[in-house]
Amino acid sequence: MRLLPLMGALSLVAACSGEGSAPKAVVNDVHPVQVYTVQRESLQRTINAVGTVRFRRETPLGFTTAGKVATVRFEEGDTVKRGALLAALDTTNVGADVSVATAERDRAGSEFERVRSLYADGWITKARFEAAEAALKAADARVRQAGFASGTAQLYAPSNGVVLSRNVQSGQVIAAGTPALILGEGDSGFIFRVPIIDRDATKLRVGMAAEISIESLASGPIQATISEIDGRANEATGAFTVQFTLPSNSKLRSGQIGTANIKLPASEDGSLQIPASALFGVRTGEGLVYVVNSKNKVETRNVAIERLTDEFVIVSGGLQPGDKIVTSGLEKLRPGSKVRAIQAAR
Numbered sequence: 001m002r003l004l005p006l007m008g009a010l011s012l013v014a015a016c017s018g019e020g021s022a023p024k025a026v027v028n029d030v031h032p033v034q035v036y037t038v039q040r041e042s043l044q045r046t047i048n049a050v051g052t053v054r055f056r057r058e059t060p061l062g063f064t065t066a067g068k069v070a071t072v073r074f075e076e077g078d079t080v081k082r083g084a085l086l087a088a089l090d091t092t093n094v095g096a097d098v099s100v101a102t103a104e105r106d107r108a109g110s111e112f113e114r115v116r117s118l119y120a121d122g123w124i125t126k127a128r129f130e131a132a133e134a135a136l137k138a139a140d141a142r143v144r145q146a147g148f149a150s151g152t153a154q155l156y157a158p159s160n161g162v163v164l165s166r167n168v169q170s171g172q173v174i175a176a177g178t179p180a181l182i183l184g185e186g187d188s189g190f191i192f193r194v195p196i197i198d199r200d201a202t203k204l205r206v207g208m209a210a211e212i213s214i215e216s217l218a219s220g221p222i223q224a225t226i227s228e229i230d231g232r233a234n235e236a237t238g239a240f241t242v243q244f245t246l247p248s249n250s251k252l253r254s255g256q257i258g259t260a261n262i263k264l265p266a267s268e269d270g271s272l273q274i275p276a277s278a279l280f281g282v283r284t285g286e287g288l289v290y291v292v293n294s295k296n297k298v299e300t301r302n303v304a305i306e307r308l309t310d311e312f313v314i315v316s317g318g319l320q321p322g323d324k325i326v327t328s329g330l331e332k333l334r335p336g337s338k339v340r341a342i343q344a345a346r
Contacts, residue, residue: 032342034328035292038272040321045264047204051194053214053246053256055184058164063089064152066176069168076166080157080183087168087180089153105139112136161185164254184254190246192224194260195239203264204229210244214258217251221261272319273312274303277327289319290326290333298326298337 067089074086115132118124165182168174192212196204204226211221228243244260246252274289281288285305290298301318308314319325326339333339 030338030340031329031332033326033333033339035324035339035341036275036278036327038274038319038321038323038325040272047196047200047260047262047264049194049196049200049242049260049262051192051242051244051258051260053252053254053258054191054193055161055164055186055254056188056191056245057185058254059158059183059185060179061086061155061158061181061183062177062179063155063174064176065089066174067153069170069172069174069180071170072166072168072180074163074166074181076163078163079186080161080163082157082159084157085154086157086163086183087155091153101139101142101145105136105143108132108136108139155180157183159183159185159187161187162254189248190252190254191227192244192246192258192260194242194244195234195237196242197239198233201229201233201240201242204242204262208262210263211261212244212246212258213261214252214256216253216256217249219251222246222249224260226262271306271314271316272321273309273314274319274325275311275327276308276313278325278330279303279305279313280330287313287315290330291319292324292326292339292341296338296340298333298335298339300335 070088070090072087073084074080080086112132112135115124115129119126119129162184163181164184166180167178167182168180174180206226206229208226210224210226212224213221224244224246226242227245230241233240242260278289279287280290282305286302287305288300288302291301292298301323303315303318306314306316324341326333
């Protein structure tokens with residue numbers, strides 16, 4: 001990489017240029033200088049960002065009722081099959097509730113049959129009959145509720161997968177809905193998730209190709225495509241999470257670290273690239289260049305510095321394609337100095 005030397009060169013130029021003006025020179029002297037002809041070029045950028053491999057679906061699993069955990073049958077990293085019993089709550093109290101509710105329903109049913117017979121013979125009022133009927137329906141509902149609680153005391157695997165996280169222990173009391181386990185669903189495949197700064201995320205589109213290099217895999221880069229771009233930036237980091245779909249690979253594991261290499265389409269905006277040696281008076285985000293006019297005299301132009309590449313500085317504003325800028329001997333020039341090109345840098 002030549003990025004650090006390039007940045008160092010910019011710093012040196014800035015330090016030598018003082019407050020943005022070149023050292024004084026005699027205007028009538030003719031200074032031999034190298035020049036560079038500015039051209040608009042198709043600039044292709046590459047975004048490199050570190051991310052993590054994940055299952056496409058990593059599902060938190062919990063009980064729908066509160067209770068005391070009786071058993072947890074798997075540890076983190078264990079492979080499970082669809083329908084496997086993962087964990088269960090203590091059903092001692094639940095079983096008692098079912099028995100009580102069933103007994104109450106039986107009594108309500110007997111009472112309803114007795115009242116219905118009396119009502120048919122005209123011995124009791126309709127209101128008394130309706131009350132017995134309502135009591136039976138309520139008892140039925142309590143039985144169903146108790147049975148539902150009993151049925152939700154077991155936690156089963158919804159698909160084949162890997163236990164990624166175990167958050168409970170036997171004997172622990174948990175609330176309804178608390179994630180007891182996190183299951184990476186193996187049938188869902190793998191994705192690669194990476195945070196991208198907002199400036200770069202705006203240039204990405206679903207379907208763009210990328211190369212994913214996983215540090216723990218020696219088989220070389222994996223070809224992937226962007227499948228999803230978050231619509232909202234992370235409030236803490238300001239980055240957007242970009243998701244890539246990965247092809248099937250038996251060596252992939254959730255949590256593996258890798259790097260995404262994304263080549264952006266060639267840029268055709270107003271950006272220009274110039275040698276770092278053409279800049280002086282560098283300040284935050286901007287700098288000056290000397291442009292040679294038709295009379296072979298130099299004049300200063302202010303340019304905005306967008307970014308650095310290995311060899312060039314990408315700038316915008318102040319320059320047009322075809323402009324000739326000075327790339328050597330800047331310390332001998334000032335606005336109006338006469339120059340003679342001794343070598344065209346481009």
